Amino acid sequence: MMWSELDTWIVITGALTAMACAVPGVFLLLNKQSMLGDAISHAVLPGLAIGFLVSGTRDTFPMLLGAALAGVFTGVVSGMIERRGRVEAGASLGVVFCSLFALGLILIRLAADHVDLDPGCVLYGSLELAVIDSARVPRIAWQSGGILVLNLILAGVFFKELQLAAFDPRFAKASGFPAGWLQQGLTVATALTTVVAFESVGSILVIAMLIVPGATAMLLSRSVGGVLLGSLAVALFSAVIGHLSAISIGPVFLSLLTGHGNLGSLSSAGMMAVCAGLIFFTILAMARLTQRFFSRVKEHAVSPQA
Amino acid sequence: MKSLPLEIRSLNVAYHRKMVLWDADLKIHPGRTTAIVGPNGAGKSTLLKAALGLIPSASGEILFYGEPLKKVRSRVAYVPQRESVDWDFPVSARDVVAMGLYKKIGWCLPVRSRHRRMADEALADVGLAEFAGRQISQLSGGQQQRVFLARALAQKAELHLMDEPFASVDAATEQAILALLKRLKEQGGTVVCVHHDLDTVAEYFDDVILLNMRVVAQGPASEVLTPENLRKTYGARLSLLDEAVVDLSRPGAPREP
Amino acid sequence: MESFWRVLLLQDHNTRVVLGGACLFGAAAGLAGTFLLLRKRSLLGDTLGHATLPGITFAFLMADSFGFSPRSFLWLALGATISGVTGMGAVLMIRKLSHLKDDAALAIVLSVFFGAGIAMLSAIQQLPGGQAAGLERLIYGNPASMTASDAWFVLAASFLVAVICGCLLKEFTLLCFDEAYAMTVGWPVRPLDALLMGLVVLVTIVGLQTVGILLVVALLVIPPAAARFWSDDLRTVTLVASAIGGISAVVGVISSALLPGLPTGALIVLSAALLFGISFLLGKKRGLLMRYFVEREAARRLHREHVLRAIFECAEESDPVVSIDALLAKRPWKKNHLASEVSLLADEGLLTTDPSGSYVQLNGRGDSEARRLVRNHRLWEIYLLTHADVAPSRVDRDADLIEHVLDPRLVQELEDILDDKARERLVPSNPEKLQP
Numbered sequence: 001m002m003w004s005e006l007d008t009w010i011v012i013t014g015a016l017t018a019m020a021c022a023v024p025g026v027f028l029l030l031n032k033q034s035m036l037g038d039a040i041s042h043a044v045l046p047g048l049a050i051g052f053l054v055s056g057t058r059d060t061f062p063m064l065l066g067a068a069l070a071g072v073f074t075g076v077v078s079g080m081i082e083r084r085g086r087v088e089a090g091a092s093l094g095v096v097f098c099s100l101f102a103l104g105l106i107l108i109r110l111a112a113d114h115v116d117l118d119p120g121c122v123l124y125g126s127l128e129l130a131v132i133d134s135a136r137v138p139r140i141a142w143q144s145g146g147i148l149v150l151n152l153i154l155a156g157v158f159f160k161e162l163q164l165a166a167f168d169p170r171f172a173k174a175s176g177f178p179a180g181w182l183q184q185g186l187t188v189a190t191a192l193t194t195v196v197a198f199e200s201v202g203s204i205l206v207i208a209m210l211i212v213p214g215a216t217a218m219l220l221s222r223s224v225g226g227v228l229l230g231s232l233a234v235a236l237f238s239a240v241i242g243h244l245s246a247i248s249i250g251p252v253f254l255s256l257l258t259g260h261g262n263l264g265s266l267s268s269a270g271m272m273a274v275c276a277g278l279i280f281f282t283i284l285a286m287a288r289l290t291q292r293f294f295s296r297v298k299e300h301a302v303s304p305q306a
Numbered sequence: 307m308k309s310l311p312l313e314i315r316s317l318n319v320a321y322h323r324k325m326v327l328w329d330a331d332l333k334i335h336p337g338r339t340t341a342i343v344g345p346n347g348a349g350k351s352t353l354l355k356a357a358l359g360l361i362p363s364a365s366g367e368i369l370f371y372g373e374p375l376k377k378v379r380s381r382v383a384y385v386p387q388r389e390s391v392d393w394d395f396p397v398s399a400r401d402v403v404a405m406g407l408y409k410k411i412g413w414c415l416p417v418r419s420r421h422r423r424m425a426d427e428a429l430a431d432v433g434l435a436e437f438a439g440r441q442i443s444q445l446s447g448g449q450q451q452r453v454f455l456a457r458a459l460a461q462k463a464e465l466h467l468m469d470e471p472f473a474s475v476d477a478a479t480e481q482a483i484l485a486l487l488k489r490l491k492e493q494g495g496t497v498v499c500v501h502h503d504l505d506t507v508a509e510y511f512d513d514v515i516l517l518n519m520r521v522v523a524q525g526p527a528s529e530v531l532t533p534e535n536l537r538k539t540y541g542a543r544l545s546l547l548d549e550a551v552v553d554l555s556r557p558g559a560p561r562e563p
Numbered sequence: 564m565e566s567f568w569r570v571l572l573l574q575d576h577n578t579r580v581v582l583g584g585a586c587l588f589g590a591a592a593g594l595a596g597t598f599l600l601l602r603k604r605s606l607l608g609d610t611l612g613h614a615t616l617p618g619i620t621f622a623f624l625m626a627d628s629f630g631f632s633p634r635s636f637l638w639l640a641l642g643a644t645i646s647g648v649t650g651m652g653a654v655l656m657i658r659k660l661s662h663l664k665d666d667a668a669l670a671i672v673l674s675v676f677f678g679a680g681i682a683m684l685s686a687i688q689q690l691p692g693g694q695a696a697g698l699e700r701l702i703y704g705n706p707a708s709m710t711a712s713d714a715w716f717v718l719a720a721s722f723l724v725a726v727i728c729g730c731l732l733k734e735f736t737l738l739c740f741d742e743a744y745a746m747t748v749g750w751p752v753r754p755l756d757a758l759l760m761g762l763v764v765l766v767t768i769v770g771l772q773t774v775g776i777l778l779v780v781a782l783l784v785i786p787p788a789a790a791r792f793w794s795d796d797l798r799t800v801t802l803v804a805s806a807i808g809g810i811s812a813v814v815g816v817i818s819s820a821l822l823p824g825l826p827t828g829a830l831i832v833l834s835a836a837l838l839f840g841i842s843f844l845l846g847k848k849r850g851l852l853m854r855y856f857v858e859r860e861a862a863r864r865l866h867r868e869h870v871l872r873a874i875f876e877c878a879e880e881s882d883p884v885v886s887i888d889a890l891l892a893k894r895p896w897k898k899n900h901l902a903s904e905v906s907l908l909a910d911e912g913l914l915t916t917d918p919s920g921s922y923v924q925l926n927g928r929g930d931s932e933a934r935r936l937v938r939n940h941r942l943w944e945i946y947l948l949t950h951a952d953v954a955p956s957r958v959d960r961d962a963d964l965i966e967h968v969l970d971p972r973l974v975q976e977l978e979d980i981l982d983d984k985a986r987e988r989l990v991p992s993n994p995e996k997l998q999p
Contacts, residue, residue: 032666038606085792085851086394086849088600258624259627360746379747384747405733413731457744
């Protein structure tokens, strides 16, 4: 296995992206809105495409604007469908993001004629290519780092409010909280993070980075701060292990298993998602086993009073 | 010896490592109406659900007419809490009541007009004859409760287990449910209700089971509802005012002119 | 343009196959999706779709070892099914073993499985022969590549879905409406649920070719949601959902012929979205426009009755000729609102106004109509007083709401229930006077 400078940047960018996604993802999880993350990462597609079509380039700013608008649109319209149309929450969300996604696919196809854009890249990213840059520090690393810092600042500044809104949304609303603004803020942050991340891990794999690290941390910690720290750790770990396995054991394992010899590196983003998943399921199993062990101990030691 | 409609021995139920029911023992006698009362979180609904096998129990024996439930299901009817379903569901009152007949109709066979007529009869019994075709979200809370009751009626069971049938219902529904309980008793049926209201329990029911994780006391309402028992059940939560109210509502207690 | 007519008139054999297959898929998805919607598991379709990718890619990679052609749809479908079912199992496992909720479990399985699929896809892309392109079609959908045998598969699958849903309609209905009750009555709830999920998996597999992994969920979610606006009866909803699913598929395929180069799956989904929008606005039972008209009509009726009653009561207290100012004092009306209703009533021939417009008087017909309304209202007040222990000061407010829901038949019953004394006596104008 050969390691080049590019690999270092891949790991760094991947880690920064994963951690940047983990932060808003934790709050989505706490709000029981994990699938909103899924919805937003699908819904930003037309926003991206329109950004392309309008600006004619792959410049970041029009894309970010398009994505933010798409994110807010999703939240607002699905809420309206749910309330006015009395449609169940999941279905309202599904209607909106599926339609937007389909629209996005079409627009991307149209945009591809004008802009150098590979639809596949948009959907599942190409980290390996994204880091190829003439500058010393690849642009994408800057961007990922930047959005991570921004998310951390926002999470820090609004920590109390986010925590309260997640724990008791009705109380928050009743106490005159700007819960609506907080929600929109979270939606926009997710959308922006999605867009920055799409170049590296693609808009669909973003979901893995949004939710899985946070979910893993939730298995281990019961405090919001603990979950945040834990998710960052898991995200970092998944990114590093993910890339390592993408270039080493991944292809070897697959070659042996399937009989197609000598496979080259696999998609780093894909492997990052897989590693995050493996970490999650391992901890899930371990947590359950230790739980079982401790409750057996309790049963033998304690006898209930009549 | 005829078996009791319901007999529970040493029922233990835990939820996420927390005990909800602790060594619950109770006997339900035939032809009587029984209320299960206790503070919130005392395990009243859990008791019903565990008895019916809806939630797993850690240990205990539950016998309906001397048998496990699965052998005598046709003799037992369940009326769940109103909140347990989405009333926006696209079915009419008649459709819901007909669900009580599905088992009799059997697998894959359709609901025929005679079944719909039987459903209409059950609805008439609870005073909802003209609402049979209404979609259930267009019914008031009390009417929805009565639809659930009609569904249980359609089953023509002997034992009725009801979860808070009187919760948040209007006066008309309250009267209808009471009339229904009376009729069921007259027909030789047995009724067990989780009840939330200490004020009315002695008036509405023959027997009372005081529950707070374990069965504090059970028996005829007049005997069971003593201040001592209530204190044991509700602890400090029962205020002096509540005690006075319960005292007054016991049958035989002095009434205000 | 010529190709459009060829497609529309189904002249092409291939077109017939594609249209037929797509339409059947749309209908089956609408049908199965209705139960998913009622079960509040709409987004499960998204997780399911994404979870099939690793199975497909793995099957592709293993095809040679098992002696299958990596292009064989049935072989890939087998892989898709196994990993889809595994995914659902993983969702259940996460829910059972942790305190994480549904939404988290769905998102985790969706992303992790899809990631595994992408990783394997990147391996496939390295293989000689450019075979990955065929797989990518399963991600985006490519119904144009549907062969006759594929279409037979779709037909068989759709038929199976329809038959099972038809036979087990009442069982599925009960399962979706009240699972706990179903259990107590003795229905095997877990197996029924598994069967329903199995149908959803089947529909997903069928959809891989038509709209692709990423958009299968759209046809499971959008048509049933749209159908709900047209009916309050479950059977009708399932039929309308199937129809909308089928129509969307047909419109999508036909548009695709007009606009080559655009992904067909996306066009099908957009057609469904369009139908959803139409249903949302115009749906007979719950469409926005419909509800708006119904509510406006109800508000109008209410206003009319309030005005008539107010005039009658004013006339009762003093003069049959009632001043507008006296009416304005009775209720918090806006002057314009009152004036417009008065003129409407005048047009109806129920009252007359004086030339200056500041006085009104009920004529014969108006008087009997108003009398009927007032009697309704007061009977109801008495009923509430004597039967429901409602404090007298609250009666008027409550009565206003209930009376407009009163059936003429129910009014008759109230009159029978009420004490004879109340009927023989002149019905008092103010219920507070009734106190013993």
